[in-house]
Amino acid sequence: xxxxxxxxxxxxxxxxxxxxxxxxxxxxxxxxxxxxxxxxxxxxxxxxxxxxxxxxxxxxxxxxxxxxxxxxxxxxxxxxxxxxxxxxxxxxxxxxxxxxxxxxxxxxxxxxxxxxxxxxxxxxxxxxxxxxxxxxxxxxxxxxxxxxxxxxxxxxxxxxxxxxxxxxxxxxxxxxxxxxxxxxxxxxxxxxxxxxxxxxxxxxxxxxxxxxxxxxxxxxxxxxxxxxxxxxxxxxxxxxxxxxxxxxxxxxxxxxxxxxxxxxxxxxxxxxxxxxxxxxxxxxxxxxxxxxxxxxxxxxxxxxxxxxxxxxxxxxxxxxxxxxxxxxxxxxxxxxxxxxxxxxxxxxxxxxxxxxxxxxxxxxx
Numbered sequence: 485x486x487x488x489x490x491x492x493x494x495x496x497x498x499x500x501x502x503x504x505x506x507x508x509x510x511x512x513x514x515x516x517x518x519x520x521x522x523x524x525x526x527x528x529x530x531x532x533x534x535x536x537x538x539x540x541x542x543x544x545x546x547x548x549x550x551x552x553x554x555x556x557x558x559x560x561x562x563x564x565x566x567x568x569x570x571x572x573x574x575x576x577x578x579x580x581x582x583x584x585x586x587x588x589x590x591x592x593x594x595x596x597x598x599x600x601x602x603x604x605x606x607x608x609x610x611x612x613x614x615x616x617x618x619x620x621x622x623x624x625x626x627x628x629x630x631x632x633x634x635x636x637x638x639x640x641x642x643x644x645x646x647x648x649x650x651x652x653x654x655x656x657x658x659x660x661x662x663x664x665x666x667x668x669x670x671x672x673x674x675x676x677x678x679x680x681x682x683x684x685x686x687x688x689x690x691x692x693x694x695x696x697x698x699x700x701x702x703x704x705x706x707x708x709x710x711x712x713x714x715x716x717x718x719x720x721x722x723x724x725x726x727x728x729x730x731x732x733x734x735x736x737x738x739x740x741x742x743x744x745x746x747x748x749x750x751x752x753x754x755x756x757x758x759x760x761x762x763x764x765x766x767x768x769x770x771x772x773x774x775x776x777x778x779x780x781x782x783x784x785x786x787x788x789x790x791x792x793x794x795x796x797x798x799x800x801x802x803x804x805x806x807x808x809x810x811x812x813x814x815x816x817x818x819x820x821x822x823x824x825x826x827x828x829x830x831x832x833x834x835x836x837x838x839x840x841x842x843x844x845x846x847x848x849x
Contacts, residue, residue: 497583
């Protein structure tokens with residue numbers, strides 16, 4: 485029987501528009517093999533409808549011709565006249581970049597509603613989206629990362645006194661796609677960069693900006709309890725970092741794919757990607773971004789819902805997009821069934837023996 489797949493995307497995020505592109509791409513890949521359904525998240529609601537498959541729908545979005553739906557106990561529910569129709573959802577293909585899709589909220593929501601999903605769990609997702617927490621975990625496992633300083637929104641100006649070894653790069657702690665990032669070369673630019681970063685997040689990272697460095701991206705996916713590693717790409721950019729324009733606006737983003745690197749560096753990136761995927765207990769397709777400078781490799785970001793779901797990185801290795809997404813869906817369902825085997829109930833006499841008078845405020849009669 486053909487599986488029902490809900491492709492979730494959109495939501496409250498600065499990466500909302502990129503999520504739409506990822507979802508429509510995924511829809512066109514899997515719609516021939518699955519009963520695929522686009523489920524668009526907008527203004528705290530879920531919508532379905534035929535027009536969602538057209539990119540023009542989102543330019544001047546209107547929900548008038550769409551149906552609002554809800555999730556409950558493994559089903560998607562829609563109102564139809566005076567009745568509610570329920571349809572079983574076999575798996576949710578998560579395409580939400582940033583926001584609820586990568587901070588763990590959507591993972592938790594889907595777990596509560598007994599729906600398998602294709603990204604990392606609630607805790608793992610939340611850690612990886614927060615760059616500060618990511619670095620703390622990397623430190624615990626002795627993975628290499630750039631030194632940093634955390635600055636909260638209510639910071640004291642004196643916290644900037646020791647920052648004079650310019651240039652620095654400033655990043656909002658919980659954002660992706662290079663949004664809110666700036667490279668600063670003096671104190672005046674530092675203040676402005678901090679203001680920009682705090683528009684997007686209550687805490688920012690300040691890192692020493694590297695020079696003459698390279699960036700590499702590598703993805704991983706779990707197949708039969710073993711992580712499979714993608715090809716490695718090297719983005720080509722003109723700024724001190726790969727900015728939003730170079731990632732998404734240019735018609736032909738520049739990259740080396742596969743990256744022309746030594747066998748030693750390739751093995752180092754592949755081994756580190758595999759180790760991170762396992763140690764951090766990640767799921768689904770995960771892309772890890774690296775910085776390479778002076779023969780040293782640093783982990784820059786861990787993307788638990790990467791752009792385009794990194795299908796192009798695996799395709800270079802001969803894994804076609806439909807095969808990749810089919811694997812991700814099947815693995816998510818298998819993992820969901822494994823979790824259901826755990827005992828979730830524990831019988832006790834606590835309630836029978838509990839003295840109701842201990843409840844604060846007593847019992848109303």
